[in-house]
Amino acid sequence: MNLDFSEAELAFQTQARNWLKANVPAEPLPSMDTAVGFRAHQDWEARLTDARYSVVSWPEEYHGRGASLIEWVIFEEEYYRAGAPGRVSQNGIFLLAPIIFEHGTREQQDRYLPTMASGEKIWAQAWSEPEAGSDLASIRSTATRDDERGGWLLNGQKTWSSRATFAHCGFGLFRSDPSAERHNGLTYFLFPLDSAGITVRPIAQLDGEAGFAEIFFEDVFVPDADVLGAPGDGWRVAMSTAGNERGLSLRSPGRFCAAADRLVELWKERGADHPESWDGVVDAWVKAQAYRLYTWGTVTRLADGGEMGAAGSVNKVFWSELDISLHETALDLLGPESEVESTWTDGYLFSLAGPIYAGTNEIQRNIVAERILGLPREPKVVQKMVQR
């Protein structure tokens, strides 16, 4: 058991650190959920791509470096330590790409991945519907067969689609077999958001910016070439995304370690005025460190051929609660001035969404209890009552 990096890993770390130091914008970019900020973040993705830092763990033919999982975590630590911009391409490169690598055809990989890696095409997810939130399997949006044109017609409504306001493409589940129930008869579709029949209506989030949107579908044609995996197999295909989003890829430890280090710096400046916050500072740092070490354990298991499985739910509850308590402590330290807009208020508002998206923490706790602890599921009769 050891935490030592190899010579090659240390060299990669130094190289990444130096490049980031020289290239990360001195001033924070405007919010990616504004037109100007979205464009600025795309430009940043292009710079990352030129230096082959946008998707380090992908194969070289898709703008990657073929980096190992260990190197990916190292890169993420350096990325956040350098205070680099948030990733506008996140939903594509971290959530959709693993599915395309696993379930996509070679033709689909060649067609989608390069522009996803470069940030030229930004992808938005289309999971939730007005009547399907935590209970995702109850989705009602439909896909009907169009044999004449060799594809499907999508109808219905998706909501809470992050980045959809400015994004170019979307991905999500539709009910392709009306006679099937719940997890069965769903199909995974990819589609351009400027397709005929699609209307995107931005939704202002509580910070006032259009971070997500509703998407309406009216006879939107999607060719067979844009179905991911087999028709009807969408739930199984999508669940590998869910594991990725909850687990390692969406929230790398670097994010929290960097934020905890900034919190310690804030303590050094402000601690004398607010000594009562000291244990919050310590707990945030300790939890970020725990998350970092836990991730190295996960990386070791995955490198040995293990799977993330339900452990992704353990992970998600922990980091989402850590993110909030860390920012709350920072605001406590800022005292009466804490309401003044700053990177801490931005981070705080962002953190509030954590326990909700990617499956609420209540759903995650159910998964931990049922799949890891082996506790019994809710009896069927109760489930049926809830459905009515």
Place this chain on the structure above:
Amino acid sequence: MRFELTDEQTGFAAAIDKLLSSSDASAVARAWSVDDTGPGLALWKQLAGLGVNALLTEEAQGGAGAEPIDMVVGFEQLGRHAVPGPWVESAVFLPVALGSDEAVGALAAGGIGTVCAPPHVPYALDADVAEQVYVVVDGVMRGATTGARHRSVDPTRRLFEVVSTSSTTGGQPTTGGQPTTDRAFDLAVLATSAQLLGCGERLLADSVSYVKQRKQFGREIGSYQAIKHHLADVRIALDFARPLIQGAALTIDSPDRARDVSAAKVAVAEAAYLAARTGLQVHGAIGYTAEFDLSLWITKVRALVAAWGTPAYHRGRVLAALTGER
């Protein structure tokens, strides 16, 4: 980078677990708490046979010369089975703090030692059964005689005052020439943390078993979300305490030793305490009885939370390290 126990280490844990599972360790602990120390001393010898006592002692002194991570693996099992006795003192603190080859060799061979290290360790555990009794005074190990007895919230922890005798018996010289027991203290904190982890895991496992079979309103109480979510939170807290303990075992000889050991103790004390509170709550009244074994771990966790440094003390050490005020 490889952050996972080796097969040898998980095998060592399994061997201890097997021995303790077949030893009715709960009955041993109960006997110990009423001064019937015979079964506990017999178990002590059996564990010594597996090498638990000799882990941190150099081979030249008759020990195994194992790594701190091996000690952590062993001590988690001691916590899981609520094994009574001055284990942290005999197998961790004293072998590292004592200078005498003879005394250390005797402990590695299964001898019993105990120590009082004020202010964080104000009493010597089980001093009446120890062949070697010490007190730490200004970083110096001194022999001691046993004084008044106190009861712990954990009845299996038998606490004794000790009185220093004048002879100096050990302490490790630092670069400045002053003796110190700092490294021994930190390893003792780590061992206590591993025991807490084992206690927490046991509390969770027993609680999960109970809520799977206990029925109310016509179904297993473990199928209710109110119960599930409590237990899920315990699983999560323990899962994130474990890597801090393992990580601290790896940095024990680095400048980050105090920071990492203290971070581990803070996190695992909180996780194990949550396991104790939750375990009691989901058991209901049966968990509050002395007859039911759950109480062994509920009381032990409360005692260990403050043993070898309170959470406030350890948080303070983390903060001092982070702000450069070491």
